[in-house]
Amino acid sequence: MSQAPPPRARLLLADTPNAVGLARLHTTDVLSRWGAHPDSIETVKLLVSELATNAVRHPKEGVQQGSSYAQWRAAQTFEIALEIVNGFIRVSVWDRDSRPPVVKQVGVEATGGRGVFIVAAMSRRWGCYPAHQMPGKVVWAEVPVVPEKDGPEGGAGNPGRRGKGGPEESKAPPIDPNVIGRVLVGVRGL
Template sequence: MQLEIRPDPSEVGRARRWARSRLAVCGIEVDEPLAEILILLVSELVTNAVVHTGRPAVLRLSLPDAEVESATVRLEVADRSGRAPVPRCVDGEATGGRGLALVDGLADRWGWSPEGAGKSIWCELDRCDQPRKSAEAYDIEASAYEGFAFEAV
């Protein structure tokens, strides 16, 4: 499944609505943690594509069949900019620049690869019977990552 994205910030909301509508088809309820995380990831990756490239993009979702309880959900945003994702450091007052840091923290896996004249940034979430761990369960000290952020350009 894929959705063409125009280089317009209003497309981010349309991308979220489109992704939500696809979740029901594969048996993922919109109030499940997996769905909430997926929608946040859609928002972050589409925002990066729209804001930082100023070019059209394509949102792709690979969702499991409704009968499969343990499967991987894959989200991909391909844009027409060949520039690689670049890490950014932002201070606590900055209003942006944390998108890929969120992707890194929420996705089970993520990466990027060249695609034609542009690139594709992807992430995967594993759908399983067991609930995801909370941030506290990982015993990660948030201050260790203060000031780090990533931007896809």
């Protein structure tokens, strides 16, 4: 008897401001249907939010901004993929920007620049690799389907836990709980 393939879902979105909210809604819908733990769904929604925001914002950096109509016509697409592999939810976001993500250490009062830091801190492991046969890159992160208990091994977001599973896997910087707390409060306000 053959085993069923792991659950997988993809969503292609235009890199417009409403894309981030649509990506979060899609994530909630898909993971709820798959029976993921509510805490894991919330964590993955946060990761999707940060990765989708980067996909919307950063490929347009350096491009001369014109009228809103010109920006609309210049809209590109990006793709979010969700899958469950070996007890972990893997979120992957493909965008057209080939530059790898950079973890930044920003001050507590900064209003931006912590997206990749949040991804690194909240995921079990994460990384990026060049997109195959398309422009850009894929940034991925993993979260347990059922949250791990905190202990000597740590849980999701423990920067010491790294696995083998992707090119350019990255290690998270030390976690500042004050920064994470402020970011979570801000995300809940969205």
